[in-house]
Amino acid sequence: GAGVSQTPSNKVTEKGKYVELRCDPISGHTALYWYRQSLGQGPEFLIYFQGTGAADDSGLPNDRFFAVRPEGSVSTLKIQRTERGDSAMYLCASSVAGGPYEQYFGPGTRLTVT
Amino acid sequence: KQEVTQIPAALSVPEGENLVLNCSFTDSAIYNLQWFRQDPGKGLTSLLLIQSSQREQTSGRLNASLDKSSGRSTLYIAASQPGDSATYLCAVVSKTTDSWGKFQFGAGTQVVVTP
Numbered sequence: 756g757a758g759v760s761q762t763p764s765n766k767v768t769e770k771g772k773y774v775e776l777r778c779d780p781i782s783g784h785t786a787l788y789w790y791r792q793s794l795g796q797g798p799e800f801l802i803y804f805q806g807t808g809a810a811d812d813s814g815l816p817n818d819r820f821f822a823v824r825p826e827g828s829v830s831t832l833k834i835q836r837t838e839r840g841d842s843a844m845y846l847c848a849s850s851v852a853g854g855p856y857e858q859y860f861g862p863g864t865r866l867t868v869t
Numbered sequence: 870k871q872e873v874t875q876i877p878a879a880l881s882v883p884e885g886e887n888l889v890l891n892c893s894f895t896d897s898a899i900y901n902l903q904w905f906r907q908d909p910g911k912g913l914t915s916l917l918l919i920q921s922s923q924r925e926q927t928s929g930r931l932n933a934s935l936d937k938s939s940g941r942s943t944l945y946i947a948a949s950q951p952g953d954s955a956t957y958l959c960a961v962v963s964k965t966t967d968s969w970g971k972f973q974f975g976a977g978t979q980v981v982v983t984p
Contacts, residue, residue, distance in 0.1 A: 761912075790972075795976065797960070797976045798913070798972070800971045800973070803970055811969070814971075846912055846913065850970070855900030855920075855969075856970070857903065857915060858972065860905070860912045860913040860915070863912045
């Protein structure tokens with residue numbers, strides 16, 4: 756079956772602009788996670804959805820970052836007033852349910868803020 | 870606070886040698902540990918998931934062990950091939966109430982297998 760997909764694969768934007776990153780989880784997976792990975796580092800947790808609700812958003816760095824999952828499937832990570840420090844790989848993962856289950860990752864979106 | 874460490878940061882071996890990759894964590898109260906492979910500029914591919922009640926998991930040439938009491942996991946890759954060249958990451962889910970389901974990752978070990 757289809758895995759986790761993310762679009763776009765690459766996004767270049769200017770400082771101060773607004774961007775949206777999309778994640779399509781594996782069909783039937785109720786839990787969805789967003790992570791951010793800087794060069795040479797492991798991914799860092801941003802936010803976790805169980806169904807339509809954000810069960811844990813403790814990793815969002817500030818109020819410029821926001822994520823939604825209105826129908827419990829596709830999720831969008833939104834970044835306002837982008838800064839050069841937001842440049843990173845943004846990874847999405849899904850699992851069959853919330854909790855300590857195997858997570859399946861998408862190919863990521865490489866965001867570059869110039 | 871859980872800390873996950875992978876040493877060494879980089880490793881180069883000749884083709885055919887066995888690879889041994891280490892992952893250590895500071896808090897032994899974990900639900901599970903997962904090993905991933907990441908190719909340059911790509912997402913993560915799941916290799917093995919070990920539940921806290923398990924001591925090891927095997928898949929083909931891969932074997933991962935877990936010793937919770939010492940806070941360590943080891944990934945063994947037998948008879949390495951150039952195609953095994955990648956960064957290998959480990960991640961744990963801790964039992965603290967604020968960590969339900971979210972992984973904490975190490976920084977990874979970058980592996981190069983030379984022909």
